[in-house]
Amino acid sequence: MLEAQGARIAAVIIEPVPANHGLLPQRQAFLARLRALTRTHGALLIFDEVISGFRLARGGAAERLGITPDLATFGKVIGGGLPVGAFAGPRAVMARLAPDGDAYQAGTLSGNPVAMASGIATLEVLAREDGWRRLESLGTHVEAVLRPVLARASFPVHLVRVGSLFWLSLHGPGAPRTAAPLDQTALERYGRLFHALLAQGIYFPPSAYEACFLSLAHRDTDIETLGRGLEQALESAA
Structure with missing residues (x-):
């Protein structure tokens, strides 16, 4: 499309780590090619990092993948639990915003002082407590605990996992990279899995397409509890 319509395309926006229809890691080569094509055709590359930003690394998925977009959008993590969003980019792009430039941007809650204070405090904690290394360590522990449990399941x-994000995919032969739908059997099975976990005091996402998020509040013992609970829940869901 860029090669055919490049002069008419202002921007390409993409989640570098899609996490709204399952967790769908994209190939680094694909994103690097997209970066090269947008540069060639004069289109902005925008990373939607509302979920991945400040969660996968200090510089989000862009840092983890080694690909620099022209703009990035952020949310969730930087609010420290309060509603907040932000976008950022190089000076040449951001200078187009009013009052310096011709693009107007404003909002009722823009720069809300309580949300900004919460966000600053959150980022300070992440930096001070080596948060991103700890989150990666927790993610590694999730893999070590859950993979053997899942291997014993009687269904696919x-x-x-990408950093502190993880997802249980009930797709057949393997986890997808695109937004592939689950069949009715898998959806019903996930419903049974959800309720079996809930009965043990483990609250998983209610949708089979939702990813899970680790935080600095989690400990290795929480993950081990999840592993034991998941083993029992998988039997109930079969």
Whole structure:
């Protein structure tokens, strides 16, 4: 499309780590090619990092993948639990915003002082407590605990992890890279899995397409509790 319509395309926006229809890691080569094509055709590359930003690394998925977009959008993590969003880019792009430039941007809650204070405090904690290394360590522990449990399941279920994000995919032969739908059997099975976990005091996402999020509040013992609970829940869901 860029090669055919490049002069008419202002921007390409993409989640570098899609996490709204399952967790769908993209190939680094694909994103690097997209970066090269947008540069060639004069289109902005925008990373939607509302979920991945400040969660996968200090510089988000862009840092983890080694690909620099022209703009990036952020949210969730930087609010420290309060509603907040932000976008950022190089000076040449951001200078187009009013009052310096011709693009107007404003909002009722823009720069809300309580949300900004919460966000600053959150980022300070992440930096001070070596947060990103700890989150990666927790993610590694999730893999070590859950993969053997899932391997013993009587139906297809796959663990997908990127940093502190993980997802249980009930797709057949393997976890998808695109937004592939689950069949009715898998959806019903996930419903049974959800309720079996809930009965043990483990609250998983209610949708089979939702990813899970680790935080600095989690400990290795929490993950081990999840592993034991998941083993029992998988039997109930079969």
